[in-house]
Amino acid sequence: MKSRGLVIGLAILGLLLLLVMWGVGVYNRMVGLDESVRSAWSQVENQYQRRADLIPNLVETVKGYAAQEKSVFTEVAEARARVGQITVTKEVLEDPDAFAKFQQAQDGLSSALSRLLAVAENYPELKSNENFMALQNQLEGTENRITVARKGYNDVVQSFNTTVRTFPGSLIAGLTGFRQKAYFTAKEGSDVAPSVKF
Numbered sequence: 001m002k003s004r005g006l007v008i009g010l011a012i013l014g015l016l017l018l019l020v021m022w023g024v025g026v027y028n029r030m031v032g033l034d035e036s037v038r039s040a041w042s043q044v045e046n047q048y049q050r051r052a053d054l055i056p057n058l059v060e061t062v063k064g065y066a067a068q069e070k071s072v073f074t075e076v077a078e079a080r081a082r083v084g085q086i087t088v089t090k091e092v093l094e095d096p097d098a099f100a101k102f103q104q105a106q107d108g109l110s111s112a113l114s115r116l117l118a119v120a121e122n123y124p125e126l127k128s129n130e131n132f133m134a135l136q137n138q139l140e141g142t143e144n145r146i147t148v149a150r151k152g153y154n155d156v157v158q159s160f161n162t163t164v165r166t167f168p169g170s171l172i173a174g175l176t177g178f179r180q181k182a183y184f185t186a187k188e189g190s191d192v193a194p195s196v197k198f
Helices: 002-065 070-085 090-094 096-120 130-165 169-176
Strands: none
Touching: 002 070, 002 090, 002 096, 002 130, 002 169, 070 096, 090 096, 096 130, 130 169
């Protein structure tokens, strides 16, 4: 009888050990995915920083040709300042409203840059300036890199959120404090095609 109790005790202990090992495995997977989200996010930030660094040179180049467009320059400077005021922390990535504010500031900067480039269209000598053309090409390349980095971030967030929301990951996430991350979404109104008139 004593050996039967020992076998049952060892079986229960073995089962508990397997359960703990399984939980540790799920937790470690979430940690890995969380680190992937952070890594993908740092790539997004790198590209946003690259864009922010290009802006002053672009503005100065345009100013040399279009000094009377002061309101556009001011708008770009203000949009860049708004972007610089937002620090993205782990909490922001997990708070859809805070993340939306960050995205809105970045969209505002993109819009201001578009207006700056539209101003350049009115100055043929500026459009042929080598420095302006190089900066414009770098900016276009950076915008493409931002798009790629945002897609990469969303892909990693999808994997993370799926793990956090599905069982048994949701159980471990609830016990260890992992929360869903926010996605980048399309800018409001981007689903409507612009009208083109000739």
